Amino acid sequence: MHIWRRISAHAKTPIALTIGNFDGVHVGHQAMLARLKDAAHQLGLHACVMTFEPHPREFFTPHQAPVRLTGLREKMNGLIRTGIDCIAICRFNSDFARLSPERFITHILNQKLHVRWLLIGDDFRFGACRAGDSAMLQARSAENGFTVEVMPSVLVDNQRVSSSAIRQALATGNLDKAGKLLGRPYNISGRVIDGDKLGRQIGFPTANIQLRHNPPLRGIFVVSVYGANPSSPEIPLPGVASLGVRPTIHANGKPVLEVHLFDFNNEIYGQRLQVDFLHKLRNEEKYADISTLVRQIEKDVAQAKEFFMTAPTHFNRLCGVF
Ligand SMILES: Cc1cc2nc3c(=O)[nH]c(=O)nc-3n(C[C@H](O)[C@H](O)[C@H](O)COP(=O)(O)O)c2cc1C
Ligand SMILES: Nc1ncnc2c1ncn2[C@@H]1O[C@H](COP(=O)(O)OP(=O)(O)O)[C@@H](O)[C@H]1O
Structure with missing residues (x-):
């Protein structure tokens, strides 16, 4: 090559x-x-x-x-x-x-x-x-x-496959369609960098992934993540991700990709992760206070776990695991 x-x-x-x-x-x-x-x-x-x-x-x-x-x-x-x-x-x-x-x-x-x-x-x-x-x-x-x-x-599905059709599917949160046109789930990869160190305090540590480009999608997602699994980085771990400007915490924030992995408690700063976006849960919101945000994140995690439980064939088709 x-x-x-x-x-x-x-x-x-x-x-x-x-x-x-x-x-x-x-x-x-x-x-x-x-x-x-x-x-x-x-x-x-x-x-x-x-x-x-x-x-x-x-x-x-x-x-x-x-x-x-x-x-x-x-x-x-x-x-x-x-x-x-x-x-x-x-x-x-x-x-x-x-x-x-x-x-x-x-x-x-x-x-x-x-x-x-x-x-x-x-x-x-x-x-x-x-x-x-x-x-x-x-x-x-x-x-x-x-x-x-x-x-x-x-x-x-009778539509010409194009990068712009994929951008549109991602922008409207239609990850199934984007995945079909791409032949794989849409993913973003990058290194884990330091964040505000607030995640651990509120009970949801999140690996912050360095973004090189303005992302084509925003919101809260069910994800599977390659590169974090300590025994085999090629086996993905399930989690939830937030891709947005975190209006509850910052007034004029830049887009940040953060991933919370389920049942995981390792130090992964500096590691290179690939985040596969499987399903959009909701748009990002500005909450009145952090405890309201935490209650919403708890619901997001419950819904994402439900997704993995109830859609194994769907997940299987997209990722080839479970
Ligand atoms: C599943 C999930 C959903 C989130 N939803 C929102 C949201 O709607 N609005 C918001 O301002 N921040 C949201 N966040 C981002 C949190 O504000 C962020 O994770 C927290 O500030 C910790 O940041 P740190 O990792 O830089 O310490 C969400 C995070 C996660 C993991
Ligand atoms: N379940 C988890 N999901 C994601 N990262 C985790 C998890 N458990 C521990 N970590 C580690 O903790 C860091 C995130 O903690 P956090 O307090 O949100 O710090 P930061 O603001 O620097 O991202 C991650 O970068 C990772 O090294």
Whole structure:
């Protein structure tokens, strides 16, 4: 597995390539990567993905760009899990944004990456002003030594799978739908950092997870957590999570992800956890005082335990455990 952190003339072996942002690495992306691997294998090429960092919309309109489903690390892990041979991370900067579609084809695809087979989505646009499309790629493919295949849309329940459909499902608390489109429960990972040390005092210690991006969902959730189990970090532990600004405690707080694990009393500061979001319990509220908040957290915990008791097949399907 190779990761190219800039596009220079890396590829000695000709490659089969697909290009995209791959935010979320959802079931549509996974189908595309499976087709890429299959074609690369048939043609004796390396299966390679080109992705952009930052996301082009974060570069052009940083304040209006959609929230990310996956940070760079999570996206890379998702791509690596599919078993492709290499990932080329293309720095999306002003030089790259100015590149004409013609030069992208001749200079990047042909001369630098030696692309011999190219897979693109049906809505793929590229080059300055998004002027390049699949018709242009088809027209220039022979003279640049590659063939082009257009991937048809992948549908789930008659809807095209897309990162924006997943963002919308998460924003409205529809975690079942988000999980179906992603092919796994939505998750956030990060290190456990220090919080306000209030959790232990009120009877609900919470591991505070460092957030790298503005999260696409808010509220109180049933979660399963990888990385905390002392004997086997690959076995998840059940818990509840709060993802919000904690209005009861702070006036102008930033979003914080906190997880309370059931029947657990270990020190896990500094550990890297993966939090899988299984079910939304409610929206975050501002309570009159801490004792009212504590009574509500007790109800949240009871409901979450009920979820694990009554929906074992559901949980089983999502996580492959219990
Ligand atoms: C299940 C659960 C639900 C929560 N719900 C809310 C809420 O509705 N409003 C709120 O202000 N804080 C809520 N919190 C956050 C608590 O205020 C927070 O866990 C507490 O301040 C401890 O923070 P610390 O870990 O930084 O010490 C919730 C926490 C948990 C675990
Ligand atoms: N059941 C539990 N769930 C989550 N964290 C726990 C639990 N029991 C102990 N811990 C530990 O306690 C810490 C949370 O305690 P807390 O008082 O909320 O402190 P902080 O405000 O620093 O998060 C966690 O980071 C973890 O190391």
